[in-house]
Amino acid sequence: MVKIEVNGEQRILDVDPAMPLLWVLREELQLTGTKFGCGVGLCGACMVHLDGVPARSCSTSLAEVANRRITTIEGLASKVGKRLQDAWVDENVAQCGYCQSGQIMTAAALMASNPNPSDQDIDAAMSGNICRCGTYQRIKRAIHAAAEAGASGENVK
Amino acid sequence: MNISRRTFLLTGLAATGSLAIGISFADDKVAAMPPYPHASDTDLQPNAWLQVTPDNRIIFQFHKAEMGQGIMTGLITVVAEELDVEPATIIRQFSGIHPAYLNPQFHLQVTNASSSMITCYQPIREAAATVRMLLLAAAAKTWGVPAGELDSCDGMVIHAGSGQKAPCGDFVHMARSLPLPAQLAFKSPDQYRFVGKFNRRLEARDKTNGAAQYGIDITPAGTVVAVVVRCPHFGGKLKRFDAAEARVMRGVLAVAQIDDSAVAVAATHYWYARQAADKLHVEWDAGVMQGVSSQTIAHAQRTALDEAEAAAGLPVAPGSLSAEYTAGYMAHAPMEPMNATVAIAGDKVDVWVSTQAPDIVRSAVARSLGLAPEKITVHGCYLGGGFGRRVIADVAVDAAKVAKQIGKPVKVIWSREDDLQHDAYRPAVTSRMYAELDGGSVKSWRFRIAGDSLIYNLIHVLRPVIFPPAMPDAEVEKIARKKMETDDKNIETVDHPAYQFGQTKVDQVFVQSGIPVFFWRSVGHSFNTFFLESFMDEMAHKARTESLAFRLKHLPPDSTESKLLKLVAEKAQWGRAKKGRFQGIALDRIKGAIVAMVAEISVRKKAIRVHRIVSAVDAGRIINPDIARSVIESCVLWGMSACLHDQITIKDGRVEQSNFHDYAVARMDETPAMEVHLVESDRPPVGVGECSVALVAPAIGNAVFKATGKRLRSLPLKV
Ligand code: FES
Ligand code: FES
Numbered sequence: 021m022v023k024i025e026v027n028g029e030q031r032i033l034d035v036d037p038a039m040p041l042l043w044v045l046r047e048e049l050q051l052t053g054t055k056f057g058c059g060v061g062l063c064g065a066c067m068v069h070l071d072g073v074p075a076r077s078c079s080t081s082l083a084e085v086a087n088r089r090i091t092t093i094e095g096l097a098s099k100v101g102k103r104l105q106d107a108w109v110d111e112n113v114a115q116c117g118y119c120q121s122g123q124i125m126t127a128a129a130l131m132a133s134n135p136n137p138s139d140q141d142i143d144a145a146m147s148g149n150i151c152r153c154g155t156y157q158r159i160k161r162a163i164h165a166a167a168e169a170g171a172s173g174e175n176v177k
Numbered sequence: 178m179n180i181s182r183r184t185f186l187l188t189g190l191a192a193t194g195s196l197a198i199g200i201s202f203a204d205d206k207v208a209a210m211p212p213y214p215h216a217s218d219t220d221l222q223p224n225a226w227l228q229v230t231p232d233n234r235i236i237f238q239f240h241k242a243e244m245g246q247g248i249m250t251g252l253i254t255v256v257a258e259e260l261d262v263e264p265a266t267i268i269r270q271f272s273g274i275h276p277a278y279l280n281p282q283f284h285l286q287v288t289n290a291s292s293s294m295i296t297c298y299q300p301i302r303e304a305a306a307t308v309r310m311l312l313l314a315a316a317a318k319t320w321g322v323p324a325g326e327l328d329s330c331d332g333m334v335i336h337a338g339s340g341q342k343a344p345c346g347d348f349v350h351m352a353r354s355l356p357l358p359a360q361l362a363f364k365s366p367d368q369y370r371f372v373g374k375f376n377r378r379l380e381a382r383d384k385t386n387g388a389a390q391y392g393i394d395i396t397p398a399g400t401v402v403a404v405v406v407r408c409p410h411f412g413g414k415l416k417r418f419d420a421a422e423a424r425v426m427r428g429v430l431a432v433a434q435i436d437d438s439a440v441a442v443a444a445t446h447y448w449y450a451r452q453a454a455d456k457l458h459v460e461w462d463a464g465v466m467q468g469v470s471s472q473t474i475a476h477a478q479r480t481a482l483d484e485a486e487a488a489a490g491l492p493v494a495p496g497s498l499s500a501e502y503t504a505g506y507m508a509h510a511p512m513e514p515m516n517a518t519v520a521i522a523g524d525k526v527d528v529w530v531s532t533q534a535p536d537i538v539r540s541a542v543a544r545s546l547g548l549a550p551e552k553i554t555v556h557g558c559y560l561g562g563g564f565g566r567r568v569i570a571d572v573a574v575d576a577a578k579v580a581k582q583i584g585k586p587v588k589v590i591w592s593r594e595d596d597l598q599h600d601a602y603r604p605a606v607t608s609r610m611y612a613e614l615d616g617g618s619v620k621s622w623r624f625r626i627a628g629d630s631l632i633y634n635l636i637h638v639l640r641p642v643i644f645p646p647a648m649p650d651a652e653v654e655k656i657a658r659k660k661m662e663t664d665d666k667n668i669e670t671v672d673h674p675a676y677q678f679g680q681t682k683v684d685q686v687f688v689q690s691g692i693p694v695f696f697w698r699s700v701g702h703s704f705n706t707f708f709l710e711s712f713m714d715e716m717a718h719k720a721r722t723e724s725l726a727f728r729l730k731h732l733p734p735d736s737t738e739s740k741l742l743k744l745v746a747e748k749a750q751w752g753r754a755k756k757g758r759f760q761g762i763a764l765d766r767i768k769g770a771i772v773a774m775v776a777e778i779s780v781r782k783k784a785i786r787v788h789r790i791v792s793a794v795d796a797g798r799i800i801n802p803d804i805a806r807s808v809i810e811s812c813v814l815w816g817m818s819a820c821l822h823d824q825i826t827i828k829d830g831r832v833e834q835s836n837f838h839d840y841a842v843a844r845m846d847e848t849p850a851m852e853v854h855l856v857e858s859d860r861p862p863v864g865v866g867e868c869s870v871a872l873v874a875p876a877i878g879n880a881v882f883k884a885t886g887k888r889l890r891s892l893p894l895k896v
Contacts, residue, residue, distance in 0.1 A: 035446065036427055043448045047402070052394035053387020055561075056447075057512055058593045062837040065512060093387035108385040112376065112807045116245030117384030118512040118561030124385060143846035150837060152512040152562050153245045154814025156848040158807060 027095025271557020291864025466830025513561020669701025816873030
């Protein structure tokens with residue numbers, strides 16, 4: 021039995037502690053917003069937050085997250101997160117959309133520590149996330165837009 | 178439409194549009210049009226796309242695959258315009274399969290070849306206009322006023338004269354009994370509220386909060402998960418396997434051989450299945466492909482070209498220009514790995530799969546289970562990318578086989594490694610070009626290409642849907658080989674170049690490698706546009722003419738192609754790149770779209786850095802301008818990713834790459850500034866999902882030549 025906290029809820033799990041968090045979320049907890057893309061830490065589709073820090077859930081075992089605070093895209097409730105989601109919609113970022121949970125989780129973690137990132141900051145933080153639809157230019161634009169909305173104190177939609 | 182004797186046409190698959198394959202459908206005896214999807218006894222539903230309910234809801238049956246190209250929003254925008262309602266108020270439903278949805282280019286319900294907007298624009302406008310006219314006619318009858326005095330807006334019918342106003346839903350009951358309008362009236366373009374203006378992707382919110390469901394996210398109750406361990410050598414077989422260790426591992430439910438080259442491991446969770454699969458001891462028979470490698474394939478192509486040239490015996494004028502170009506295999510690698518869920522209950526089968534071709538899935542699953550296609554229901558969902566890959570039904574067949582063997586609903590998930598090693602690839606090809614110049618103009622131009630046949634492979638992919646299930650393999654093979662004679666995919670675009678050359682001669686030889694090949698975003702253009710547009714610069718160089726001027730010289734002066742080249746040159750400040758930056762230009766015409774592009778690059782220590790890519794695009798009437806721009810950016814990134822990163826290579830008849838570390842793709846930090854200029858056009862709309870892929874490589878390659886003096890003649894590009 022492993023105890024974790026996901027999106028503010030305590031969960032007790034009876035699976036192999038070596039199971040990657042990705043599959044625990046998707047198959048035990050039906051939180052399917054977190055995506056499987058490569059399984060080996062190369063694409064970022066599976067990005068979640070562990071105590072606010074971005075982590076690839078495909079390469080993080082359940083044992084490693086015992087008693088830690090996990091946030092998935094479904095539980096992204098911070099102001100920064102909401103602003104990013106609004107900006108994503110406004111900038112027409114998502115195409116197939118499959119990578120975008122991971123992109124937004126990575127971006128939210130970036131902005132939590134750096135509310136007004138430069139292009140270089142964005143490149144450095146986001147280059148672990150692959151988008152096969154090639155939406156990078158719009159992701160960058162959306163992050164800047166969310167930063168501006170944050171700076172001007174604009175309300176989230 | 179007469180569906181009792183449908184004939185499968187490959188017309189749309191052929192660039193010339195003249196090729197009809199003429200294969201009869203397997204289900205030759207389908208008698209009548211089945212009821213429309215999600216039909217009800219109370220709604221107005223005069224066609225397969227639209228329903229209006231008595232409580233005033235408008236429902237759109239979405240029959241295509243939404244895989245990022247934005248067609249869901251595009252079609253609904255067209256509907257919304259004719260019905261005069263906000264697009265977001267229209268309820269979207271995945272339709273499932275119905276004969277009314279057959280893609281007229283392919284006679285299949287397939288989303289491919291940038292064909293959706295071209296083929297659906299008019300029928301969907303008509304569907305919406307029909308609904309509107311029926312509702313107005315019913316209101317006219319109810320109120321006793323001429324229908325011509327009525328208007329509808331935002332779900333209300335309005336009679337300005339009397340001030341009467343009522344929801345459309347009020348007239349549904351009467352409209353159901355009215356005859357279809359004899360003549361349709363369409364909204365005039367100067368009244369448009371949404372077409373050309375509406376810029377919001379309708380499913381955008383669901384794609385930012387984790388709510389959008391892809392095939393991999395759908396898990397009916399009681400479903401178990403399986404992984405498939407397949408012979409890595411194409412055409413190879415399973416010799417024997419030992420599952421003793423795997424079977425006793427945690428969560429494992431079953432280990433079973435599912436065909437002559439694969440073993441499946443089913444478990445309660447993906448992770449358990451994968452762990453157990455790693456513990457299988459499998460022995461493969463590599464089969465006939467054992468000694469086949471990328472090198473032997475390229476060698477065979479060169480030999481075939483030598484032989485074809487010798488046989489043709491065409492004269493080579495002194496001082497003429499010739500060059501050999503090549504392109505490597507490429508995988509599709511959509512972001513959502515291949516997966517499918519199949520539940521069998523008696524003779525009823527449900528399939529959940531991200532697919533571009535639900536009717537291929539249906540027939541393929543039916544054939545594998547020995548059932549009639551009508552017994553199979555294929556459910557709709559979003560696709561995590563397609564790019565041509567999801568026309569193939571292989572993973573759904575895997576899931577059907579496992580579900581049948583273990584007697585439980587099963588979701589098969591391929592790993593990324595499975596995906597890269599069991600794709601059907603963009604073909605590797607070798608081409609040779611030859612040109613004779615005369616006073617700075619091309620007097621004659623010859624092109625010859627060698628590679629695998631896409632149509633041959635397509636016939637095998639389509640087998641379940643175009644041939645009777647009992648047709649022997651040998652017969653299918655015979656037909657597939659025969660159809661190669663009409664295959665013009667490997668000469669796409671070069672068989673009708675935009676440029677006016679004195680004489681042109683285009684030839685091809687098929688060299689069947691045994692590697693599965695398939696349609697990959699932009700298909701034959703993906704290599705031929707690189708060959709032709711790079712060679713254009715070679716010819717320009719030889720003629721001592723600047724690249725843009727040389728192109729313009731070979732185009733009609735007031736052609737769209739000329740205009741776009743001039744426009745893109747102006748927007749990209751052609752010829753005025755900063756110090757250390759170099760520009761290359763290219764042109765393509767694909768599936769009705771015409772695109773000109775300028776790439777601006779620099780080269781440092783053999784590394785190509787792309788700074789800026791400017792495109793000018795004529796794609797007919799644009800429905801959703803910003804979505805079109807976003808998809809064109811996607812094309813550009815796809816083209817750039819493919820030409821600057823890894824290729825798929827073959828050794829011993831198997832793929833050497835396995836994941837994104839050795840099959841790298843473009844990432845954020847190498848994304849250039851992209852600008853897209855859409856020109857006003859009065860042509861009907863065309864698709865943009867492939868339009869700007871193929872010319873990225875030659876635009877970059879041409880710039881690299883300016884930067885380094887080195888002509889790059891191989892894809893991917895390496896300085
Ligand atoms: S699935 Fe975790 S990084 Fe790709
Ligand atoms: S939107 Fe399709 S992979 Fe990113």
